[in-house]
Amino acid sequence: MADRIVVVTGGARGIGRAIVDRFAADGATVVIGDLTDPGEVGAGLDVAGHREWVPLDVTDETSVLEFAQSVEAGHGGVDVLVNNAGIMAERSITEESLAEWDLTMAVNLRGPFLMAKHLVPLMEGREGASIINMGSIEGLAANRHHAAYCASKGGVHALTRALAVDLGPIGIRCNAIAPGWIDTDLNRSYIERHPDREQVVADLARLHPVARIGDPADIAATACWLASADAGFVTGQVIQVEGGRTVRLSLPTALEP
Numbered sequence: 001m002a003d004r005i006v007v008v009t010g011g012a013r014g015i016g017r018a019i020v021d022r023f024a025a026d027g028a029t030v031v032i033g034d035l036t037d038p039g040e041v042g043a044g045l046d047v048a049g050h051r052e053w054v055p056l057d058v059t060d061e062t063s064v065l066e067f068a069q070s071v072e073a074g075h076g077g078v079d080v081l082v083n084n085a086g087i088m089a090e091r092s093i094t095e096e097s098l099a100e101w102d103l104t105m106a107v108n109l110r111g112p113f114l115m116a117k118h119l120v121p122l123m124e125g126r127e128g129a130s131i132i133n134m135g136s137i138e139g140l141a142a143n144r145h146h147a148a149y150c151a152s153k154g155g156v157h158a159l160t161r162a163l164a165v166d167l168g169p170i171g172i173r174c175n176a177i178a179p180g181w182i183d184t185d186l187n188r189s190y191i192e193r194h195p196d197r198e199q200v201v202a203d204l205a206r207l208h209p210v211a212r213i214g215d216p217a218d219i220a221a222t223a224c225w226l227a228s229a230d231a232g233f234v235t236g237q238v239i240q241v242e243g244g245r246t247v248r249l250s251l252p253t254a255l256e257p
């Protein structure tokens with residue numbers, strides 16, 4: 001990744017931060033686009049490698065335009081765009097407010113659209129350019145009370161295929177990663193509603209053939225591979241990184257061997 005310019009939205013913490021650190025460790029210059037200052041969430045930029053933070057709200061076209069101008073002025077172009085910023089809320093369909101539905105769609109789906117719209121001109125003509133969108137296994141199946149989130153991630157998967165078709169002829173690949181259960185703030189608060197976190201994590205691990213939940217570094221490794229020349233013939237794909245959770249059929253506890 002030496003000399004590559006990588007943009008990661010939502011890179012201040014969680015999966016995004018792991019992607020930032022992995023690309024930086026592999027020699028890239030990484031621009032974090034996030035509402036949040038990485039320094040304020042306990043992950044400064046003072047580790048080895050080239051990283052910087054440019055404030056960004058992916059829902060706001062003016063903010064995206066200013067971000068693109070700043071990256072162009074600072075680096076002259078972009079090789080890899082990782083559309084990672086995302087939010088999730090748990091609501092039944094009758095409790096879901098219009099505002100919350102629209103915000104979920106704005107961050108998770110409008111964001112990748114606006115970023116592609118305004119950063120593709122900075123990617124054209126650069127050898128091996130690629131876009132990586134963060135989907136979810138919830139774009140393929142659903143947890144209860146996640147209608148907005150699931151619909152947004154299904155949209156991300158479809159957008160990924162459409163961008164692969166549109167941008168392939170100008171040399172830009174586009175793929176999505178569909179993570180399973182990854183230990184980050186996004187779902188930590190969800191787990192911590194139960195009094196015994198260790199029990200919940202152990203129960204979750206049992207749902208996975210690999211017998212553990214995921215780590216942000218698992219997703220970062222796949223993102224790095226998708227951005228590399230080794231994935232040069234891979235585009236329009238949704239790569240599930242979920243420890244086999246979606247291929248394991250469930251049985252009533254009493255019938256488990």
Ligand SMILES: NC(=O)c1ccc[n+]([C@@H]2O[C@H](COP(=O)([O-])OP(=O)(O)OC[C@H]3O[C@@H](n4cnc5c(N)ncnc54)[C@H](O)[C@@H]3O)[C@@H](O)[C@H]2O)c1
Pocket residue numbers: 009010011012013014015016033034035036056057058059084085086087088107134135136137178179180181182183184185186187
């Ligand atoms: N954690 C999981 O189990 C899991 C599973 C499947 C998919 N995902 C997806 O992975 C991505 C990252 O999730 P995470 O678990 O690291 O979440 P997280 O909540 O830990 O981090 C999300 C980051 O996005 C940023 N962000 C939110 N709204 C933004 C906006 N409008 N503009 C710019 N930045 C914004 C936040 O400030 C934060 O830094 C999301 O798209 C999420 O849907 C996560």
